[in-house]
Amino acid sequence: MIKKILVANRGEIAIRVMRSCKEMGISTVAVYSEADRTSRHVFYADEACCIGPAPSKESYLVIDNIIAAAKHFDADAIHPGYGFLSESAEFARRCAEENIIFIGPSPEAMIAMGDKISARETMIAAGVPVVPGSQEDLQTLERVKEVAEEIGLPVMLKATAGGGGKGMRLIRHKNEIEDAYNTARSEALASFGNDIVYIEKFVKNPHHIEFQILGDNFGNVIHLCERECSVQRRNQKIVEESPSPMMTPALRAKMGEAAVQAAKAVSYSGAGTIEFLVDDHQNFYFLEMNTRLQVEHPITEEVLGVDLVKEQINIANNLTLRLRQEDVVQRGHAIECRICAEDSDNNFMPSPGIIKQLTEPLGIGTRVDNYVYEGYEIPMHYDPMMGKLIVWAVTRAYAIKRMRRVLYEYKITGIKTNINYLRRIMDTNDFLRGKYDTGFIEKNSDFLLKSTYESTKDETEDIAIIAAYMDYILNLEENTPKTADNRPVSRWREFGKRNVLRI
Amino acid sequence: MEIHIGDRITNVELVSKDDNKVVISIDDKVYDLDVVMAENGVCSILHNGKSFNAELKRSESGKSYIVNTLFNTFPVNIVDSQAKYLRNRKKDDSDEQQDRIFSPMPGKVAKVLVNEGDSVEAGQSVILIEAMKMQSEYKVKKDCKIKKILVQQGDTIDGDQTLITLE
Numbered sequence: 001m002i003k004k005i006l007v008a009n010r011g012e013i014a015i016r017v018m019r020s021c022k023e024m025g026i027s028t029v030a031v032y033s034e035a036d037r038t039s040r041h042v043f044y045a046d047e048a049c050c051i052g053p054a055p056s057k058e059s060y061l062v063i064d065n066i067i068a069a070a071k072h073f074d075a076d077a078i079h080p081g082y083g084f085l086s087e088s089a090e091f092a093r094r095c096a097e098e099n100i101i102f103i104g105p106s107p108e109a110m111i112a113m114g115d116k117i118s119a120r121e122t123m124i125a126a127g128v129p130v131v132p133g134s135q136e137d138l139q140t141l142e143r144v145k146e147v148a149e150e151i152g153l154p155v156m157l158k159a160t161a162g163g164g165g166k167g168m169r170l171i172r173h174k175n176e177i178e179d180a181y182n183t184a185r186s187e188a189l190a191s192f193g194n195d196i197v198y199i200e201k202f203v204k205n206p207h208h209i210e211f212q213i214l215g216d217n218f219g220n221v222i223h224l225c226e227r228e229c230s231v232q233r234r235n236q237k238i239v240e241e242s243p244s245p246m247m248t249p250a251l252r253a254k255m256g257e258a259a260v261q262a263a264k265a266v267s268y269s270g271a272g273t274i275e276f277l278v279d280d281h282q283n284f285y286f287l288e289m290n291t292r293l294q295v296e297h298p299i300t301e302e303v304l305g306v307d308l309v310k311e312q313i314n315i316a317n318n319l320t321l322r323l324r325q326e327d328v329v330q331r332g333h334a335i336e337c338r339i340c341a342e343d344s345d346n347n348f349m350p351s352p353g354i355i356k357q358l359t360e361p362l363g364i365g366t367r368v369d370n371y372v373y374e375g376y377e378i379p380m381h382y383d384p385m386m387g388k389l390i391v392w393a394v395t396r397a398y399a400i401k402r403m404r405r406v407l408y409e410y411k412i413t414g415i416k417t418n419i420n421y422l423r424r425i426m427d428t429n430d431f432l433r434g435k436y437d438t439g440f441i442e443k444n445s446d447f448l449l450k451s452t453y454e455s456t457k458d459e460t461e462d463i464a465i466i467a468a469y470m471d472y473i474l475n476l477e478e479n480t481p482k483t484a485d486n487r488p489v490s491r492w493r494e495f496g497k498r499n500v501l502r503i
Numbered sequence: 504m505e506i507h508i509g510d511r512i513t514n515v516e517l518v519s520k521d522d523n524k525v526v527i528s529i530d531d532k533v534y535d536l537d538v539v540m541a542e543n544g545v546c547s548i549l550h551n552g553k554s555f556n557a558e559l560k561r562s563e564s565g566k567s568y569i570v571n572t573l574f575n576t577f578p579v580n581i582v583d584s585q586a587k588y589l590r591n592r593k594k595d596d597s598d599e600q601q602d603r604i605f606s607p608m609p610g611k612v613a614k615v616l617v618n619e620g621d622s623v624e625a626g627q628s629v630i631l632i633e634a635m636k637m638q639s640e641y642k643v644k645k646d647c648k649i650k651k652i653l654v655q656q657g658d659t660i661d662g663d664q665t666l667i668t669l670e
Contacts, residue, residue, distance in 0.1 A: 352610075352634055353662070382636070384637075420576055453508070453576075453577065455509045460575060461511075462534065464572055465506055465515060466527055467538075467546040467559055468570055468579040470525070471540070471546065473517065
């Protein structure tokens with residue numbers, strides 16, 4: 001049985017994993033870069049070890065350093081979190097060679113799912129629907145025209161070696177085929193040294209719905225229902241919810257079964273996620289599999305009452321799955337918002353810096369997974385996500401109201417955050433009605449980025465003026481030096497003492 | 504005192520203040536209030552028995568605020584005599600001068616795109632700054648010449664640090 005786990009990650013996910021470890025009586029080892037000595041995951045762990053300089057490439061991504069730390073502290077297992085080395089087959093293989101349990105799937109399953117084309121082939125063989133498209137290399141323009149005809153326009157022409165939007169062309173009309181074929185090929189050749197292209201049906205503004213799955217080392221696989229992740233900005237998820245407002249029990253059963261088949265096709269063990277595109281007619285297509293814990297895993301935990309990290313550890317301990325498919329029943333509704341250190345009023349510019357004040361929301365149905373604290377300096381080297389706000393309530397409508405409340409209660413100063421942007425998402429009509437797809441952010445961008453304030457001339461507005469005015473006056477008073485060495489440490493605290501605590 | 508909230512311009516005066524009991528006039532309206540500043544930048548105001556909470560985010564200058572009340576966000580600007588003076592002076596300087604390139608946030612220099620002595624056109628990017636896995640381009644506002652480049656690729660920079668001077 002695992003007694004000590006090294007968490008090969010930082011920030012909120014490192015703490016999230018360690019919390020479950022603490023509950024299970026497992027001791028924890030943190031690793032950190034030179035920029036992360038003050039990150040809370042370092043204090044939270046039982047043991048901690050510096051593994052290199054600030055850039056991830058020289059610390060969190062250095063397999064040798066992490067293995068050395070695990071050996072030094074005698075950890076029996078490594079939990080990779082998400083990002084960094086979590087989907088590195090090489091890392092998983094190396095752990096096995098060093099007799100350290102890697103809490104995740106086998107390197108073979110990672111490889112099979114890591115390459116988009118081979119994953120697509122595996123899924124077709126397993127009978128999981130994929131986006132309709134060509135299965136062979138398209139060598140001639142004639143063949144491209146034929147296949148495009150077969151599938152039906154619009155289609156997406158893609159380079160097999162492609163990525164990051166390069167070598168990709170959308171074809172809406174017949175007369176665009178030739179041009180798209182030539183430009184996509186030359187772009188692919190220039191970027192990837194390979195001009196092989198294939199065609200996929202273009203799904204416009206699909207829903208992005210994913211299924212959580214769990215598999216053990218004995219071939220048992222179950223799904224833990226869906227997460228709706230269509231609120232995305234530049235392919236980055238911002239808000240997720242479960243259940244999906246567009247889901248029906250019949251579709252859930254169908255997609256869940258497909259997800260289980262997909263995982264079984266690669267003998268998957270551990271926690272994983274199958275991502276699907278879903279169109280308006282409830283047709284769904286396999287997109288990719290994430291062979292790790294997802295950022296948005298807490299909404300599944302809240303709706304099902306399951307601790308996914310504990311399940312991962314149990315599976316790594318070679319236990320059979322604790323749950324059967326029929327035990328998995330959704331209750332109520334959960335929403336997650338990603339809190340990021342970025343300036344949503346200024347083109348989402350990253351905003352690292354020192355947190356001056358922090359008040360986190362509390363109360364019924366509230367969960368905050370984060371790692372920051374007052375006085376902490378958010379380093380500029382890593383992702384701007386500083387935490388996640390998760391609410392649970394019995395219905396979707398209540399959950400949205402709860403999210404609005406907790407976003408109001410969340411107060412951070414010193415750095416810029418996207419909290420106001422998230423508040424506006426919770427006020428967007430399409431979101432309230434649950435009628436949205438991946439086109440949501442673009443469609444509602446005017447409303448979401450509304451930064452000009454329109455005066456209402458009501459009582460609340462006057463109150464806001466008064467509050468600012470009073471603060472300004474007090475600030476003036478306090479900044480007028482009485483004696484040079486008598487400056488208050490915190491003007492709030494000082495004022496509080498003078499005016500609030502004097503009963 | 505002149506206070507702006509969005510495009511509304513108000514005249515705010517402190518009529519009297521006795522501990523928490525504050526009387527304030529906004530234009531012609533007089534508010535009789537109980538005001539308490541609590542910790543964490545929250546101002547509690549009682550008005551005719553109604554309880555309001557305002558969360559204050561003060562800018563570094565101490566004169567512009569973002570005020571959050573329940574489900575509302577207000578931009579408030581205090582225009583005191585100093586701000587008025589600066590505003591008038593700015594009007595005299597017929598157009599805005601840009602004599603340096605700086606980043607509002609800390610980061611790392613990903614790439615310097617120009618050389619000292621280069622002539623650059625309005626809107627041309629001169630430096631790439633990376634922070635939190637995102638790159639931002641910084642551009643010049645007007646046609647000008649690169650005077651001095653004070654940083655090089657890979658340098659770690661602070662917010663508001665001068666990176667390039669222009670002439």
